[in-house]
Amino acid sequence: xxxxxxxxxxxxxxxxxxxxxxxxxxxxxxxxxxxxxxxxxxxxxxxxxxxxxxxxxxxxxxxxxxxxxxxxxxxxxxxxxxxxxxxxxxxxxxxxxxxxxxxxxxxxxxxxxxxxxxxxxxxxxxxxxxxxxxxxxxxxxxxxxxxxxxxxxxxxxxxxxxxxxxxxxxxxxxxxxxxxxxxxxxxxxxxxxxxxxxxxxxxxxxxxxxxxxxxxxxxxxxxxxxxxxxxxxxxxxxxxxxxxxxxxxxxxxxxxxxxxxxxxxxxxxxxxxxxxxxxxxxxxxxxxxxxxxxxxxxxxxxxxxxxxxxxxxxxxxxxxxxxxxxxxxxxxxxxxxxxxxxxxxxxxxxxxxxxxxxxxxxxxxx
Numbered sequence: 001x002x003x004x005x006x007x008x009x010x011x012x013x014x015x016x017x018x019x020x021x022x023x024x025x026x027x028x029x030x031x032x033x034x035x036x037x038x039x040x041x042x043x044x045x046x047x048x049x050x051x052x053x054x055x056x057x058x059x060x061x062x063x064x065x066x067x068x069x070x071x072x073x074x075x076x077x078x079x080x081x082x083x084x085x086x087x088x089x090x091x092x093x094x095x096x097x098x099x100x101x102x103x104x105x106x107x108x109x110x111x112x113x114x115x116x117x118x119x120x121x122x123x124x125x126x127x128x129x130x131x132x133x134x135x136x137x138x139x140x141x142x143x144x145x146x147x148x149x150x151x152x153x154x155x156x157x158x159x160x161x162x163x164x165x166x167x168x169x170x171x172x173x174x175x176x177x178x179x180x181x182x183x184x185x186x187x188x189x190x191x192x193x194x195x196x197x198x199x200x201x202x203x204x205x206x207x208x209x210x211x212x213x214x215x216x217x218x219x220x221x222x223x224x225x226x227x228x229x230x231x232x233x234x235x236x237x238x239x240x241x242x243x244x245x246x247x248x249x250x251x252x253x254x255x256x257x258x259x260x261x262x263x264x265x266x267x268x269x270x271x272x273x274x275x276x277x278x279x280x281x282x283x284x285x286x287x288x289x290x291x292x293x294x295x296x297x298x299x300x301x302x303x304x305x306x307x308x309x310x311x312x313x314x315x316x317x318x319x320x321x322x323x324x325x326x327x328x329x330x331x332x333x334x335x336x337x338x339x340x341x342x343x344x345x346x347x348x349x350x351x352x353x354x355x356x357x358x359x360x361x362x363x364x365x366x
Contacts, residue, residue, distance in 0.1 A: 099163055164186075204222070309361075311361075323350055327347050
């Protein structure tokens with residue numbers, strides 16, 4: 001009987017544990033804040049049951065289309081798709097923590113400085129900051145799953161869709177008499193605006209991750225955040241200053257959201273080329289076969305592997321191969337600039353992981 005393969009070292013395990021704890025705490029805080037703002041004031045209302053029925057209907061209407069929205073970036077990012085649990089984490093952060101904290105701040109600022117300040121200044125600054133915290137958390141606590149521009153944008157999109165879904169619940173409640181028009185506006189015409197704004201923050205973090213210089217780690221994330229704030233402020237402020245420009249504003253916003261999706265597709269292709277480049281020498285070293293190389297570097301390789309005789313070990317094998325290539329890419333960039341990188345610590349464990357998963361696949365085939 002063959003001995004079980006040794007456990008593969010995980011250089012990121014401690015960081016992930018801290019990050020998960022902070023995620024749970026943040027989401028709990030968000031739930032409490034949302035309940036305090038949108039449910040607790042109605043508890044003493046004689047029509048509380050009616051209020052809760054409206055809330056449930058609005059939540060259903062807001063969250064039903066979410067699966068469709070999320071499927072689009074998920075389908076585009078197929079060379080090295082982000083793990084579902086990481087995507088679920090940033091979605092939950094946007095839907096719970098970011099909405100709860102932002103609602104408190106915007107409500108206070110609206111009472112103190114007026115609706116225009118709350119919409120055009122407070123909301124862009126604090127909503128983009130609270131959503132952006134999810135991406136910062138990934139960079140700090142889940143660095144293995146954050147490689148560059150594509151990852152930053154995808155995570156930003158998921159955080160933004162989470163925020164927009166919960167915010168839509170509030171809008172559908174508030175404008176119940178115009179629900180049809182509000183649903184078309186927010187659920188059909190502009191569901192990608194919050195994802196667009198937060199994707200700018202994610203893009204900044206992604207470029208910083210690729211660049212690696214100390215100054216880039218500050219300049220690009222801050223620049224991406226400020227761009228997201230500007231776009232958000234522009235979207236919220238222009239219709240209030242110039243109501244007649246609403247249709248033009250809507251058209252420009254829609255074109256920008258389409259441009260975002262095109263940009264993601266282009267960056268995903270670039271990511272696929274990077275994986276191919278940095279995995280070629282693994283074939284020469286004998287760590288993977290030519291057939292395995294083609295599978296790992298193919299678009300949608302994980303899905304094909306899972307649907308074949310390889311099953312889940314095959315999908316994990318493709319994922320580990322892509323992670324190995326990207327870790328080598330970051331290591332090469334760091335060495336070129338005489339800098340250290342955590343990615344170097346992942347290379348040997350990932351090679352060991354490939355061997356372990358290959359054995360699992362072979363055992364399935366017997």
